[in-house]
Each structure stands twice: as structure tokens, then as C-alpha cells.
Amino acid sequence: MIVADKKPIEEIIEYLKDHSNILVLGCNECVTVCEAGGKKEVAVLASALRMHARKEGREIKIDEITLERQCDREYLDEIRDVIDQYDAVVSLACGVGVQFTAEQYRSTPVYPGVNTCFMGATEERGLWTERCQGCGQCILATTGSICPVSRCAKRLFNGPCGGSTDGRCEINAEVDCAWQLIIDRLKSLDRLDEYETLCPLKDWSKDRAGGPRKVVREDVQQ
Amino acid sequence: MSVKTPSKLEKILSEGHLAVTSECGPPRGSNAEHIIKKAELIKEHVDAINITDNQTSMTRLCSLASCIRLKLMGLEPVLQMVTRDRNRIALQSDILGAASFDINNILCLSGDHQSFGDCPQGQNVHDIDSIQLIQTVRHMRDEGKFLGGDDLDGRPQMFVGAAANPFADPFEIRVPRLAKKVAAGVEFIQTQCIYNLDKFEEWMKGVRDRGLHEKVYILAGMTPMKSVGMAKYMQKRVPGMDVPDEIIKRLQGVEKGQQAAEGIKICIEAIQRLKEVEGVAGFHVMAIEWEEKVPEIVEAAGLYPRPKVD
Amino acid sequence: MRLQYPPNIRIVRVPCSGKVDLIHILRAFEKGADGVCVLGCLEGDCHFNSGNLMARRRVEQARDILNSIGIGGERVKMYNLSSSEGPRFAQYATEFTKIITDLGPNPVKLAKNKAA
Numbered sequence: 213m214i215v216a217d218k219k220p221i222e223e224i225i226e227y228l229k230d231h232s233n234i235l236v237l238g239c240n241e242c243v244t245v246c247e248a249g250g251k252k253e254v255a256v257l258a259s260a261l262r263m264h265a266r267k268e269g270r271e272i273k274i275d276e277i278t279l280e281r282q283c284d285r286e287y288l289d290e291i292r293d294v295i296d297q298y299d300a301v302v303s304l305a306c307g308v309g310v311q312f313t314a315e316q317y318r319s320t321p322v323y324p325g326v327n328t329c330f331m332g333a334t335e336e337r338g339l340w341t342e343r344c345q346g347c348g349q350c351i352l353a354t355t356g357s358i359c360p361v362s363r364c365a366k367r368l369f370n371g372p373c374g375g376s377t378d379g380r381c382e383i384n385a386e387v388d389c390a391w392q393l394i395i396d397r398l399k400s401l402d403r404l405d406e407y408e409t410l411c412p413l414k415d416w417s418k419d420r421a422g423g424p425r426k427v428v429r430e431d432v433q434q
Numbered sequence: 435m436s437v438k439t440p441s442k443l444e445k446i447l448s449e450g451h452l453a454v455t456s457e458c459g460p461p462r463g464s465n466a467e468h469i470i471k472k473a474e475l476i477k478e479h480v481d482a483i484n485i486t487d488n489q490t491s492m493t494r495l496c497s498l499a500s501c502i503r504l505k506l507m508g509l510e511p512v513l514q515m516v517t518r519d520r521n522r523i524a525l526q527s528d529i530l531g532a533a534s535f536d537i538n539n540i541l542c543l544s545g546d547h548q549s550f551g552d553c554p555q556g557q558n559v560h561d562i563d564s565i566q567l568i569q570t571v572r573h574m575r576d577e578g579k580f581l582g583g584d585d586l587d588g589r590p591q592m593f594v595g596a597a598a599n600p601f602a603d604p605f606e607i608r609v610p611r612l613a614k615k616v617a618a619g620v621e622f623i624q625t626q627c628i629y630n631l632d633k634f635e636e637w638m639k640g641v642r643d644r645g646l647h648e649k650v651y652i653l654a655g656m657t658p659m660k661s662v663g664m665a666k667y668m669q670k671r672v673p674g675m676d677v678p679d680e681i682i683k684r685l686q687g688v689e690k691g692q693q694a695a696e697g698i699k700i701c702i703e704a705i706q707r708l709k710e711v712e713g714v715a716g717f718h719v720m721a722i723e724w725e726e727k728v729p730e731i732v733e734a735a736g737l738y739p740r741p742k743v744d
Numbered sequence: 745m746r747l748q749y750p751p752n753i754r755i756v757r758v759p760c761s762g763k764v765d766l767i768h769i770l771r772a773f774e775k776g777a778d779g780v781c782v783l784g785c786l787e788g789d790c791h792f793n794s795g796n797l798m799a800r801r802r803v804e805q806a807r808d809i810l811n812s813i814g815i816g817g818e819r820v821k822m823y824n825l826s827s828s829e830g831p832r833f834a835q836y837a838t839e840f841t842k843i844i845t846d847l848g849p850n851p852v853k854l855a856k857n858k859a860a
Contacts, residue, residue, distance in 0.1 A: 221812045252767065256809065259770040264813040267851045269859065365547055366518070366558065370565040370614060372607070373544045374599035374626060375673040382673040383547045395607055407607065408614050413522070413566050413581070 213242040213333070214306040215340040216249060216326040221260055224302060227323040228261070231300035232271060236261070236325070237291070237313065238278035239305035246340050248326045249304025251278040257304070257325060282309025288316045295320055330362075348418030348425065354406065356397035361414075363390035369411035438621075439575070441538035441593035442510045443482040445743045447622065447651045452709065453716030454737050455512060455624065455653060456728050457484035460495035469500045470507065472725045477509055479732040480719070481740055482539055484512040484624070488519060491551025498528055502535045512595065513537050516545025521561040522570070522581055529571060533590030541595040541624065542567040565618045568594055572619035594619060598652070599626040600637035601676035609640035616649050623650055624718040627657035630676040631707055638713050647713030654708050657720045658727060659697035662686050698727060698734075705735040745830040749837040761785070761822075762795020769806040769820055776853035779819045779844035780806075783836070786824045796824060815851060819844065 228234060236258045244250030258274045265272035275298070279287045282305040295301075300321050303310040307328040314322040330342040345362045351369075352359060361367045365383050372391030375382030379392040398404045416422065437444045446453050456476050461468040473483055483504055487497040501511035513532050515525065529540065544564045548556050562570065570581060571594045578589045596615050600608050612623070628634045634654070641647050659665045662685040669677035681700060688696045701719075708714050717737070721727050732738050754777075758764055761784030772780045782803055784796035800822050807817035821843070823836045 221809070225813075252765075255767045256770060259767060259774050260809050260813050263770070263774055263815055263852045266855050267814060269855050271859075366544055366560050366563070368544060368560070368563040370563050370618075372602070372604075372611075373564075374597060374602045375546065376603050377673045378603055383549050389603070392604055395604060408610055408617065410565065410569070410614060410618055413562050416561065 213245055213331070214308070214328060215246050215330055215332045215342075216243050216306050216328045217246075218248050218253065219325055219327055221257070221264075224257070224323065224325055225261070225264060228300060228302065231321075232273065233297060233299045234261070234272065234274045235291075235295070235298040235301045236274060236276050237282070237301050237303045237305070238276070239280075239282050239303075239309050240278055241281045242306060243304055243326060245334065247338075249306075251276075253304055254278055257302070281305070282313050285312075285316065288313055292316075346419070347414070347416075348422075349415060351411070354409070354411065355394045356401060356403070358390060358394045358397055360390050360394065363388070363393070369414060439538050439591040439593045440536070441482075441591075442743055443512070443539050444593040444621070446481050446741055447715055449741070449743065451716075451741045452714075452737060453482075453651070453653060454480045454732055454740060455482045455484060455716070455718045456480045456725070457486060457512075457514075457718070457720050457722070458500070458725065459486050459489055459722055460497065460500045462492065462494055464495060466495070466500075466503055469495070469503050473504055473507060473509055475725045476728045477507075479729045479738060479740065481716075482510040482512050484514055484541060484718070487514040487516045487543070487545070488551070490546045491518070491548040491553065493552055498532055498537075501532060501537050505535050505537060510539070511537055512539040512541055514541045514543060515567065516543045517560055517562055517564055517567055518545030518548065518558050521559050525562070525567060525570065526574065526580060529574060529590050529592070530586070530588070533588065533592065536591075538591055538593055539595065540571055540592045541597065542571065542620075543597055564596060565615055568596055568615060568618040568620050593621055595622040595624060596620045597626065598623045599674050600628075600634055601626060601630065602674035605633075605637075608637055609644060609646070612641060612646055612650070613644060616646055620650055622653065622715075624653045625655040626674060627655040627720060628704065628708070629681050630678050631704060633676060634708070635711060638711055642713050647715075651715035652713055653716040653718040654705075654714050655718045655720060656701050656705060656731075657722075658701035658724070658731060659685060659693075660724060661690075661693045661697070665697075698731060701731055702734045705731070705737070709735075747830055747834040749834040750841040752841065753837055760790070760792045760795035761799035762790070762792060762797075764799055764802065766802045766805050766809075769802065770809065773810065773815060773819070773850060773852060776850055776856065778850045778853070779821075779840060779847070781820070781836070781840045782822045783833070784822065784824055786826055789826065816847060818847060819850070 236254045238249050238251055238254035254276045258276045262274050281287055295317050302323050302325045303313050304325040310322055310324045331344040332340045332342045335341050342362050347361050364371055365381050372389055376389040379389055381387040381389050437448050458472040485497040485500040488494055497514050501513045504511040542564045548554055548558050571592055574590050575592055580586050598612050665677055665682045665685055668675050685693050685696055705717055719728050719731055761782055764782055769780050782799050784799050785791055790796045803820055803822040806820045811817040825832045
């Protein structure tokens, strides 16, 4: 899922300083799972913003709505009838949701309430770690299902480097060396001989480097 | 092995001599005097001089410009090139730039992570990795083509090297990793500095078992310890470094003023021992900021004078 | 036991301190409470296993939020005691009342009153 982290409230307060009719818009999917932007977080943020504004002597109206998600028009349409009541929206969805909301409601400023970080998984409650960077050409079949692009700090395709120590990355003892993980996995799958296959140069044009990307499926387009 | 380039280093190795290389770190500024001075100190005692490439991600005068300086002094540089800072366009471009000044040796590296240096907020590139860089140089030299497929006008005549670290983890993969580099086309290797001689010899045995020592020249990395403090630091704080406790004990056993001399002694003894190891083709003596000791070490290890080749 | 404790404490009974969520604490302050204190079983003795540990975490979250918006995190506090410890309840109630009295009224309430 997309993992995001709450923005410091001071930053959000700064965005909203000239607004007095605010909608805090949550999302019921990824940001709910990583406890950054779901219904509960919307309620907490709205309450905190109200208290801060009142303390400053500012009259402010803050409403709370949580949509199923903010990356599909059908769900964003649900607020079409009420959006004009607000002079600003704080979207707690990931960067996609913030932008898509803004595209649907062009005359309302939409501010981000979370920092979108990466595509990752829940290792345990309160700990989410990166697994995928969307390079567009998945090579997991050759690396024992462990991704060197997202998990190796130098995204080496023929690793490990000389800094790998005790299965940890040179940048930080808490970070696993991706290539140690790959080697261990290939070993457990009895495929360690594949380690010596030279990995060809990556086509980064399928990644961010090629420009904003799209996926088109003519077979399902209407 | 016959020579493929005008490289003096390649020639010396191909004639069966033990080669000696060393390295200089460029200055943190544009003052080339530093490089010139350091090179002057060691030039009679080494066959080639490596110039590091923004080592530990500290921004310095670039390796390419420093190598050109050495070339203008009539010396033999080894261009170190990391893949951390440049994409494949810039890498090929710099290779051609070096070749245009007749720089004939290149060392292909990934590079330390930028979080160690003075620009931890910078991007890292890693468009290709060190092994793919080896393939790139060989491709440009032997096929005469760019990665994109077009012919290039003037092939880089470069002797291709890479680093090896017998002491990084996992140990079991260190010989296969060397095999990978050999398969990619590497022609010489400089290892990380060696203190654990037993472990190094174990690695060399693995190398010989696979016949790799006959496909690539291996230069053993040597760095003299200046003090017990340096030894402890390298043991605890430098990733991929193996400093046995005996070294630390030995340095602790002499009084402070004598530690540097003891460190040099340990280095010389190591060279003497490794000279006898089959597959060791030479030594890469790294005495960063202590370049003045290189002549003493080379001489005491019986590696002076250096062979003359035309 | 008919012990004395300050009259300005409004008690809200819950089956377990773990039932108190972060938003409940914040809403209390929003509505003008000067202080909120959460009372739970002694740690290790939660009647429902670990509800009091969840409550502690939420009290800490509330503290951070109140600090970041300038209300004052010292206004929220958690106490642990056994339900049979009447005198201790009175002691905590008195102690907490003093803390809040020293801190003064909730700035949100003050501003609301000023505006009115």
C-alpha cells in the first residue's frame, strides 16, 4: 500500500491561516491502514485545528468527511454538492488523492495533510517499510522476490557492495542489506548459482526518469 | 596475458613483475598544488597512481582533472570512477575525456553512500552499477561503440580495474562476486586494505580454486596504521574492514611515539608474507595523508627500484 | 467511604480506561474542560488485559497534540490505581486539581468567553 506519515500540525496550521471554512477530507484505504489519514485521524486533526483557531480568537468552521478513496471520480463526486461551502480542503489522502481532489474541484485550494512516503507493507503495527518504487519493469523473478531497486540504498543490480556488514547496509545498522537478503533467499531456494548471472543495464525510461507515466488498457477502455 | 592497451601498469603486470600502485586524494578546492606535491613524493616508487573520486562522498576536485594533472607531469594515473554521481551519459563522456588525454587505467566502483559525505541531501544516481560500468568500458574499448549503439570516434584505450573486498559480508559470496566482475570483463583488481592475512589467504585460495587468478591481476591493498586510535577506528567504524585484535594489541604494546613506526613495520611484514601467495600480482599501497611513507614501505618490502618499461 | 475530594471534578464512567479514545480527550478540551485525567487499573492488573496500556499511549498522544497547538500537554494526565483504593483516588483528584488550578483556565475556553 501507499505509506504516508502525518504532517506536523504546525505546517497545516500555516497552510490554513487565511481560511475559515475548512473541510478535512480523509481516505478509507492506505492512509487508514497506516493510521495517518483515516476517519480517526480526520477527527483528531479537526479537533486540534478548532482548538488552535479558537485559542487565537479566530472564528473557524471545520467539517469532517472521509471518502472511500480519493483516486476515483465516483467517490470524489460524493462531495460535489457541499464543496462550495468550503474555502479550503485539507486532504489526508496520499499525494495522489490530494491532486485528484484538486483536479475535480478546481476552484478550491486543496492542501496536503500527510507526507506521502513510499509503497510498502506493514511489518507490525506502527512500522511500515518500503518495498517498491514503481520502476515499471519488475525483476523480482531474478532476485528471489527481493527488490534491489527499493531495498538497496545504491540500487545495485549486481550487488552487494563492499560496505555490507553482518547483513546490514553501510548507511545504517538497522537497514538490511538487500543483497544479503537476496543471497540468503536464493540459497534457501537452492538457486544460488543464479547469483553469477550478470544483470543487464536497467531501462530507466520506464521509471520516473522517462517522465510522468501512464498505463493504458485498450481492452477495458469504453 | 598479452597487453591490450598502452597502459604502463598493464605492461608491468604482463611481464610478470609485482606491480606497485598507490593513491592520492584530491584537494577540497581547486588548488592543484596538493596533487602535484603528493605525486612528487611517491612517483619513483610506484607504477601508477590512483586518484580517488569524491571519496566517502566528500566533494573534491574531480578525479578526471587530477588524472590529467598527473599525465601532464609524465606520470601514470588510474582514474577512479564511481557510479554514485553520474549517469551513463556522463560516465561514457568522462571515459572519453580521460582517453583523450591518454589516461589508460580506470577503476570502476559503486562509491560510498552520499550520507557519509558533505551532501547527504543530494540525489544519488546509480544509473548503472560498478559491474555494468566494467562492461561499458570494455564495450567502448573493444567494440568501439557507445552504449546507445553508435560507433565512437577514438576508442578509449583503457586497462579496466575494479575493487574487491574479501572482508565484506557475506564472505561466501566474495569469490563469486569476483567471478562476476571477471565475467563482466575486469582486468585488474585492487583489494580493500588487508590486516587479516589469514582471511585474505582463504579468499585467495577460493580465487585460485576457480582459476580466477589467471584471468585477472590481483593487487593486495595495504594501508599502514598510524596509531592505535586509527586501528580502533578502522575496526569499529569502517564498514567492510577487518582489523584483528592482534594488530591493536601490537600497537598498544609500544609507546605512543613508536606506534607509527610499528604500523609501518606491520605493513611491511604483511607485504613480505603476501608476496609469497600465488595469485597476488602486486600491491596497492594506500597511505592517505601519509604519502611520504610510501617510498619507505616500498623500499623495505624489497619492491624498489620499480621496473622500467617503454 | 465519604472521603473529601474537590467538587469540580466531572466523572465519566467507562468499563475500561482502554475505552477512552484520543478523540474523546480532545473533544473534552474543545468543549472547554481545563484538564482531563484518565484513571485506569494498575499496570499489569487491567481487568481487560491491556486496556490501561492503550489508554496510556493515547494520553501521551493527546499530550503531544495539546503541546503542539499551545494548549499545554500538562493538562492531560493518567493515573493508575486499584478500584478499591478510595483514599488514593481522593489524593489523585486533589493533586490533579492543584495542577490544573496552577495552570489556569483552558485557553480555548478563555477565548470563547472573550468572544461571547
